[in-house]
Amino acid sequence: MLRILQNIADFIFPPLCAICGNDLDGEKVVCKECFGKVHFVSNSQCRICGKPIKSGTICKSCRENLPSFNFVIGCGSYVPPLSNIIKLYKYNRRLSLSERLARLLYSSYQTRGDVKGIKLVTWVPMRRAKIRERGYNQSRILAREFTFIAGLKSVKLLRKVKNIQSQTKLSSCERLVNVRGAFRVDYEILNALDSDLKKEVILIDDVLTTGATLNECSKVLKKAGFSRVIGLVSAISP
Template sequence: MMFRTLLDLVYPRFCAGCGGAVGANESHVCWDCLSAIQYVAHPYCSHCGDPVFGRVDEAFTCYTCSSATPHFDRARSAARYQGPLQEIMRNFKYRKGLWTGDDIAQLLLACVNSHFDVDEVDAVAFVPLYPARQRQRGYNQAEVLAAAVAHRLRKPLLRRCLARVRPTPSQTGLTAKARASNVENAFKVRRPGHVQGRSVLLVDDVMTTGATVNECARVLKKAGASRVWVATVARG
């Protein structure tokens, strides 16, 4: 791919996970790091997709989802947020490691294709950044991933539909309860007509307690979305 070749001239071929060298025809993640990625597999919560330990049946619902049903209809993540994937995602998010976007999007697409009936998706949305934050970072990593997924699935991307209407401090280090109140009323659907009666696939890079995607799902549903499925690359 021309674009990729150009990027390779600009960015050296180092593994985004460990910094080691990768061959010219390899992806931007070396084999060692690729094989260290822990894919989310059964058992996990049937609603939020959170991995659990021990033997549970396919219909298992975790304590969090049983105590308060999430606003999204289902959430799934490709792999655990640890080891090389954590480093890859951090690079992608904070150090403008955008050249790894292709590899990360592949991971996400595999997850979307295996957990959701993509024919039933009407549009793809993403967790927005607050405008000042986005200007500072230069891009929204969730939007980059959502655009790749929408393109591959041939579905419309809802670019300016969902908005973050107030800045929120980082969720890192907060308890589940604090995370939920931190993002409360932080999002708004600017174009309800674009989601009314539609099945929306909401994309984000990392999901931890699910407070952010849950709040996004709440406003999408309130605006009339018939269904909200959530797909993230990593699960903390």
């Protein structure tokens, strides 16, 4: 009944793009033009963390502290409209955006020949209490949708075992300390995998801010025997 009423309402007042207010033209929540504006703020990015750099190939932070992940593939910089799309998806329960965000991940993934052989996908986990509060883990849904499009296998390899302080107000150094020991590999799931799947993995997250979370997750995955961990994220904060 509610669905029918919603359909009638949508017919009389067609929903508009939540970002620019234009006609959605059959899309959900965000129009094609807004998705088309996803971009990187700089032409040159660090080959490891994907952050903008002025010169060279690897940023100062990665040179000083080599991350545990091999490199990160992102869809664009965490600036509007991408940052707004992600906020709608993550905090405003606009879950219908997950499919298009996953398609965006897939097009970035496809440009990289060096990750084509990887068959396993996992995601950055959240604590149960947090999932209950938000209703979902946005990275898990992204990973599932991406895996479906790419024809790969996704498993819940990681568990978040430590309640950590929110990272938003911490410096990059504080974040590294804050996430230490926060993640564990689920060995029951890992051991059940075929041995050819246990070598390389794609690790999905929504936004890379300082890279501390992705770094910590990659660290435990490498300790568990993975030789390559590739981050795949919707956005990289510039």
